[in-house]
Amino acid sequence: MDKRVHRLMGIGGLFAVLSLVDILAPFAAAADYEWQVPRQRWKMPFKDEQPIYFVNRNQAPAEWDKLPRFWNETIEKAVDPQTGEVVTRKAVKIKVPLGLTANPPVPAENPMTVAKWRLGKQLYFSGLLSSDGTVSCASCHDPKRGYTDQAPVSTGIRGLKGSVSAPTVFNAAYNFLQFWDGRAASLEDQAQGPPMNPVEMFDGEGNAWERVVLRVRKEPKYVQQFRAVFGTDPTRDGIAKAIATYERTVLSGNSIHDRADLAMRIRVEDEGTGKYEITAKDYETVLTAAFDAKDEPALAALGLNVEKDRQKVAETAKSLNNGRALFFGKARCNSCHVGDNFTDNQFHNLGVGVKDGQLPPNALGRFAALPTGHKNADLIGAFKTPTLRHLLDTAPYMHDGSERTLEEVVDFYDRGGNANEFLDAKMRDYDAEKAYLISQRTHVPYQGPNVKLFGEDQKPIVPLELHLTPQEKHDLVLFLRALQSDPADPIVADRHKMPE
Numbered sequence: 001m002d003k004r005v006h007r008l009m010g011i012g013g014l015f016a017v018l019s020l021v022d023i024l025a026p027f028a029a030a031a032d033y034e035w036q037v038p039r040q041r042w043k044m045p046f047k048d049e050q051p052i053y054f055v056n057r058n059q060a061p062a063e064w065d066k067l068p069r070f071w072n073e074t075i076e077k078a079v080d081p082q083t084g085e086v087v088t089r090k091a092v093k094i095k096v097p098l099g100l101t102a103n104p105p106v107p108a109e110n111p112m113t114v115a116k117w118r119l120g121k122q123l124y125f126s127g128l129l130s131s132d133g134t135v136s137c138a139s140c141h142d143p144k145r146g147y148t149d150q151a152p153v154s155t156g157i158r159g160l161k162g163s164v165s166a167p168t169v170f171n172a173a174y175n176f177l178q179f180w181d182g183r184a185a186s187l188e189d190q191a192q193g194p195p196m197n198p199v200e201m202f203d204g205e206g207n208a209w210e211r212v213v214l215r216v217r218k219e220p221k222y223v224q225q226f227r228a229v230f231g232t233d234p235t236r237d238g239i240a241k242a243i244a245t246y247e248r249t250v251l252s253g254n255s256i257h258d259r260a261d262l263a264m265r266i267r268v269e270d271e272g273t274g275k276y277e278i279t280a281k282d283y284e285t286v287l288t289a290a291f292d293a294k295d296e297p298a299l300a301a302l303g304l305n306v307e308k309d310r311q312k313v314a315e316t317a318k319s320l321n322n323g324r325a326l327f328f329g330k331a332r333c334n335s336c337h338v339g340d341n342f343t344d345n346q347f348h349n350l351g352v353g354v355k356d357g358q359l360p361p362n363a364l365g366r367f368a369a370l371p372t373g374h375k376n377a378d379l380i381g382a383f384k385t386p387t388l389r390h391l392l393d394t395a396p397y398m399h400d401g402s403e404r405t406l407e408e409v410v411d412f413y414d415r416g417g418n419a420n421e422f423l424d425a426k427m428r429d430y431d432a433e434k435a436y437l438i439s440q441r442t443h444v445p446y447q448g449p450n451v452k453l454f455g456e457d458q459k460p461i462v463p464l465e466l467h468l469t470p471q472e473k474h475d476l477v478l479f480l481r482a483l484q485s486d487p488a489d490p491i492v493a494d495r496h497k498m499p500e
């Protein structure tokens with residue numbers, strides 16, 4: 001039986017593919033630039049597809065330890081789902097930087113391959129996505145500037161200014177939601193925004209995406225790559241997928257703090273005490289190693305000179321450890337900046353941009369992005385907690401770029417942010433607020449930090465002051481500097497560098 005049945009199945013399969021394309025053709029024509037049904041015959045053969053895999057130390061320590069660099073070419077055996085044959089093909093393993101204990105999530109419909117990544121990298125750096133060819137993603141998220149533009153607000157097409165600061169793309173792969181107000185659900189979703197944003201990449205004439213796609217289709221090198229990668233002509237769907245694939249490799253880790261965390265784990269396992277907490281000794285270990293390895297970027301982040309400052313190791317380690325204790329203790333920064341990426345992926349109103357207790361107009365933040373039926377007044381003026389991993393390259397800080405230095409940021413938190421009606425619960429001094437309410441009821445004069453009253457209800461708001469000493473502020477800033485991660489690997493950051 002088998003030969004004939006096989007042949008029939010083959011024909012049937014072919015028919016199914018063809019007819020699906022045919023059936024959908026009228027719809028595809030309408031939204032042709034949005035998406036197309038893939039044609040298998042355009043796609044590169046399975047055996048030539050080079051999948052990209054992530055390997056992280058937490059989940060695969062032995063394999064991770066053996067990988068010599070960020071981008072590692074390997075060979076794998078895999079089953080071709082079309083033919084059932086086992087093929088040997090090339091693959092890439094990405095060594096996820098130390099400190100990132102999970103791989104970036106990848107949507108099932110957008111698996112990572114080298115060809116897709118190459119395409120995405122070219123598009124990321126290409127002016128084709130903007131109406132007049134002058135602006136690329138990299139204009140505002142420049143690898144040389146920590147994947148930001150280092151400006152309080154971004155400048156787009158025709159020099160137009162936006163209203164918020166460009167966040168870094170570093171580790172954006174791990175964000176639960178994208179944008180300061182979380183209005184995009186994925187990198188694929190996010191990447192579709194700028195090309196139709198009138199102050200970023202779009203001149204406002206006609207249909208933004210249709211024009212982007214037509215521009216990309218004019219370039220034979222892109223048409224050929226899209227056909228090989230997606231089995232379609234260039235489409236909005238494919239552009240978003242390719243760029244997101246590139247962005248998933250913009251990873252940052254292996255900071256001095258990550259290294260100290262690892263040193264601590266090794267030490268505690270040696271000692272067998274089970275007390276997993278970093279001490280000054282662990283910072284000393286990794287600082288000494290950084291001097292031995294002449295790790296200029298990591299030391300410079302702490303203001304240390306590779307050649308001259310070796311004698312400052314003990315003192316720096318002590319300061320760093322104090323800064324760490326403050327971050328996770330008295331200054332309670334970790335109540336929002338938690339986990340590998342130092343963010344809870346939530347939204348908080350810190351009062352950034354508030355003047356005289358008033359939020360600036362159009363600064364409703366997360367509240368505005370929530371659909372009707374899901375509005376939450378606690379999120380008025382709330383913005384996403386950003387990562388703290390590349391702060392030395394990403395000033396100025398906050399969604400409006402209003403804080404110029406880390407010292408200013410720490411002062412901002414020291415005074416409890418800016419009082420306003422919707423100040424986040426975690427930023428408030430509840431005890432003082434309660435004491436004030438009791439004093440109102442009992443007519444006993446209130447003694448305590450300054451109370452501001454907001455809204456019709458005259459709600460008392462007392463920002464939680466941290467009372468940090470100058471030395472504590474210094475140490476906390478030093479700790480933030482120790483979160484400065486390794487520079488991105490050139491294969492990711494250098495627009496001209498491509499894998500074979």
Ligand code: HEC
Binds near residue numbers: 136162164
């Ligand atoms: C004109 C400057 C500009 C251009 C061009 C631009 N961006 Fe952005 N990007 C921004 C700004 C500003 C934000 C924050 C906007 C907001 O949150 O409302 C942002 C947000 C993002 C985010 C969300 C990060 C986070 O932590 O929430 C990602 C990812 C991103 N951009 C990637 C891209 C990609 C990919 C492109 C090219 C398709 C691009 N950007 C083009 C300025 C720009």
Ligand code: HEC
Binds near residue numbers: 334
């Ligand atoms: C209540 C939650 C919360 C707490 C507590 C908190 N942060 Fe933040 N942090 C945020 C949010 C939200 C933002 C962005 C706010 C905005 O732009 O409106 C932010 C922004 C920052 C930034 C700017 C980063 C950038 O790329 O713009 C730094 C630096 C920072 N925080 C450090 C700290 C430190 C240090 C502490 C402890 C003293 C701390 N944070 C405590 C939520 C918090």
